[in-house]
Amino acid sequence: xxxxxxxxxxxxxxxxxxxxxxxxxxxxxxxxxxxxxxxxxxxxxxxxxxxxxxxxxxxxxxxxxxxxxxxxxxxxxxxxxxxxxxxxxxxxxxxxxxxxxxxxxxxxxxxxxxxxxxxxxxxxxxxxxxxxxxxxxxxxxxxxxxxxxxxxxxxxxxxxxxxxxxxxxxxxxxxxxxxxxxxxxxxxxxxxxxxxxxxxxxxxxxxxxxxxxxxxxxxxxxxxxxxxxxxxxxxxxxxxxxxxxxxxxxxxxxxxxxxxxxxxxxxxxxxxxxxxxx
Numbered sequence: 001x002x003x004x005x006x007x008x009x010x011x012x013x014x015x016x017x018x019x020x021x022x023x024x025x026x027x028x029x030x031x032x033x034x035x036x037x038x039x040x041x042x043x044x045x046x047x048x049x050x051x052x053x054x055x056x057x058x059x060x061x062x063x064x065x066x067x068x069x070x071x072x073x074x075x076x077x078x079x080x081x082x083x084x085x086x087x088x089x090x091x092x093x094x095x096x097x098x099x100x101x102x103x104x105x106x107x108x109x110x111x112x113x114x115x116x117x118x119x120x121x122x123x124x125x126x127x128x129x130x131x132x133x134x135x136x137x138x139x140x141x142x143x144x145x146x147x148x149x150x151x152x153x154x155x156x157x158x159x160x161x162x163x164x165x166x167x168x169x170x171x172x173x174x175x176x177x178x179x180x181x182x183x184x185x186x187x188x189x190x191x192x193x194x195x196x197x198x199x200x201x202x203x204x205x206x207x208x209x210x211x212x213x214x215x216x217x218x219x220x221x222x223x224x225x226x227x228x229x230x231x232x233x234x235x236x237x238x239x240x241x242x243x244x245x246x247x248x249x250x251x252x253x254x255x256x257x258x259x260x261x262x263x264x265x266x267x268x269x270x271x272x273x274x275x276x277x278x
Contacts, residue, residue, distance in 0.1 A: 026203050027159050027179045027239050032277045033260040034270060035066040035123055037244060038083060041264035049105075051081040053112055060120055062266050063274075068123040068161075071109055073141040074098045079148060080106040085129065094129035109148065121157035123262075124149055125183070126171075128164040142167035146174035153178060161206055161241075168202060179203045181241065186210055187217030190229045198236035205238050206262075209245030212253060227256040247272050 025031075039055025040048050040062070048055040051069050059067055070083045078098035086092045087104045098108065113122065124145070132140040145160065149171070152158050159179035162168050168180050181204030182197040190211050197205035210217070212226040224232075233240045239259040242250070247269050250261045254276040263269045 025239070027157070027181070028259045029157075032254050032258070033066050033121075034064060034273055034277055035068045035241075035260055035262040036062075036064045036266045037068055037262045037264050038070060039067060040266045041269075042083075042244070043264075045265050046267060051083060051107075051112075052105075053107060056112065056116070059266050060117070062270055064266060064270065065119065066121045066123065066260070068125060068262050069112070070125045070127055071141070071145060072127045073129060073144055074101050074106075077139075077144055079109040079141075079144060081109060081112050082106055083127070085127070092129075094131045113152065116156070118156050122152070123181075124152075124158065124160045126160055126162040126164070126167055128162065128167050132167075137170050140167065140170060142170040143174055146171050146178070149178055150175045159204060161204065165196070165200060168200065172201070181206050181239075183243070184208065184211065187215045189218045189220065190233075191224070194229065194233045194236065194238065197238055198233075203239060204241055204259075205233055206241035206243055209242045209249050209253065209261075212242060212256075225256075226253060230257040251276065 036059035038050035039052065040046055040059045042050055046058060048058050056067050069081050071079055072082045072093045073079055074093060074096055076097045080101050082093055093101055126142060126145055129141055137143060149158065149160050159181055160171055161181035161183050163183045165182060168182060171178055171180060180202045182200060182202050183206040184193040186208045187210045190207055193205050193207050214223050230240050241260040241262065242253045242258050243262040244264055245253060245261055250263060250273055253261060
């Protein structure tokens, strides 16, 4: 249905490519793809909590071939799934041991994906911790994720995305064959995001859906039409992902040429997008 088969193309390193000459379809295989946001969607969808094993597996059962989940590190270096940096009791993942994080419902990354069919592709959204600022680069969240993600990428299509460009550079240094994507925040201008991702030597630029047109945050008087911005990104060797658009906007962006959309509430959204995705 949606997404790519179990391949990431020719395996060329994004670091080594010339802008505008990147391997076409390295991540999404040249086909429009739908990714389940934290599994079935943000929060609790169908009774399944985000970033949980049940949520991921239910998204697969719904027909998805791409899953997105968040990755954080514990104080002892363990990697777990989790979107927010802290829990309801105020404790921060970065200050907890794996055992303490487990008590609050956290699941280790490798355990979360254990047994997942190899044809299911994964976007690991790396969440930098504040504490990474005072760690040597080799002990940051990104550095710990590098060997784990590299091993996972031998088993399935996978890329790592992050809002932190420095984390992506650390990953590139330690895992040069990993596909990588730069995420940008709500309303962040594509005119800045696309050149940044291209000259960082990345594979994907992932923008919030509001970035593809006029919005209250980016108050520039004129915006390049989404189709033209997407075409420039493609010319620069980038694939384009839009995160969490409403379904009507997702349809417009897929028609404009985005390579992937990350969606919430998979059960209700996926059937409405299926005719635009291979």
